[in-house]
Amino acid sequence: MSQADNQLERVQRSGLSLGLLIWSFMIVGVISILYARDRWWFLPLASQHGAEIDRMFDIILVLTGAMFILVHALLGYFVIQYRSRGAASKAHYFPHNVVLELTYTILPGLAMLGLSVAGILLWSNIHRPPGPDAFVVEVRAEQFGWSARYPGADGVLGRTDNDVAEPYNVDRKDPASRDDVVNSEIRVVVNRPVRTLLRTRDVIHEFYVPAFRTKRYMLSGVSNETYFTPTRTGTYDIACGFVCGVGHYAMRGQIQVVTQAEFDTWVKQQKTLADAAAPRGAAR
Ligand SMILES: [Cu+2]
Structure with missing residues (x-):
């Protein structure tokens, strides 16, 4: 075997291994995504709107996944099929192809446009405030x-004002604040739309409940809101989604989804702001 033959064989073999490597990369990618989807990425769903988010996620995953498979299958195929055949073979060259270029521009463009419109509609749907019968709670970071403030018997949260020098700027002179309940436990009612007012006492935090597919910034000096309807009773993790200081890692909280009766019984047993103010030296 001549030296040239030897070299050609080496090049052909390396072309084959590169093609196979690309295919195995593709297979490992697909398997790991299918494995991670329910185990690592998504906790079991516990809110109404979360189903729509998961569906949107899956549509995007299928579209991009199909492209991923198509591109890598073809790439591997071309690398193997058209590996060097010696000095005599020459690649076919064409400067451009209008049909091909329009196809690979317009098709992904349309797909992107469709996804964007669907995403905007879903976003506005999720962020539409619920009706007046919603469960109202102020979640505080x-x-x-984490802690929470509940409206109490009058159903109205006392007003907040950034000029009021109280924790979370709650105006205690507002009569509506007297029966408010402030508690370290965050509880909401199952199957009832929840209107969550988000407030931070210091820096920016983020209210993130993976099981609800809910995530929203809590901005200093601003009352942000987020809405969801829990569908299952139980206790769910809250994470702070924004790096907020050295103890950020410790901001793992819990939100309890209970029945209306359970909540009513519980909230009556808690101290109101007026109760808490009565004994001397009591905080809050
Ligand atoms: Cu935080």
């Missing part, structure tokens, strides 16, 4: 923990 501070370095480094």
Whole structure:
């Protein structure tokens, strides 16, 4: 065997291994995505709107996954099929192809446009405030923990004002604040739309409940809101989604989804702001 033959064989073999490597990369990618989808990426769903988010996610995953498979299958195929055949073979060259270029521009463009419109509609749907019968709770974050304020018997949260020098700027002179309940436990009612007012005492935090597919910033000096309808009773993790300081890692909280009766019984047993103010030296 001549030296040239030897070299050609080496090049052909390396072309074959590169093609196979690309295919195995594709197979490992697809398998790991299918494996991770329910185990690592998504906790079991516990809110109404979350189903739409998961569906949107899956549509995008299928579209991009199909492209991923198509591109890598073809890439591997071309690398193997058209590996060097010696000095005599020459690649076919063409400067451009209008039909091909329009196809690979317009088709992904349309897909992107469709996904964007679907995403905007879904976003506005999720962020539409619920009706007046919604369960109202103020979720509070501070370095480094969570708490909540409930409206109490009058169903109205006392007003907040950034000029009021009280924790979370709650105006205690507002009569509506007297029966408000402030508690370290965050509880909401199952199958009832929840209107969550998000407040931070210090820096920016983020209210993130993976099981609800809910994530929203809590901005200093601003009352942000987010809405969801829990569909299952139980206890779910809250994470702070924004790096907020050295104790950020410790901002793992819990949100309890209970029945209306359970909540009513519980909230009556808790101290109101007026109760808490009565004894001397009591905080809040
Ligand atoms: Cu935080």
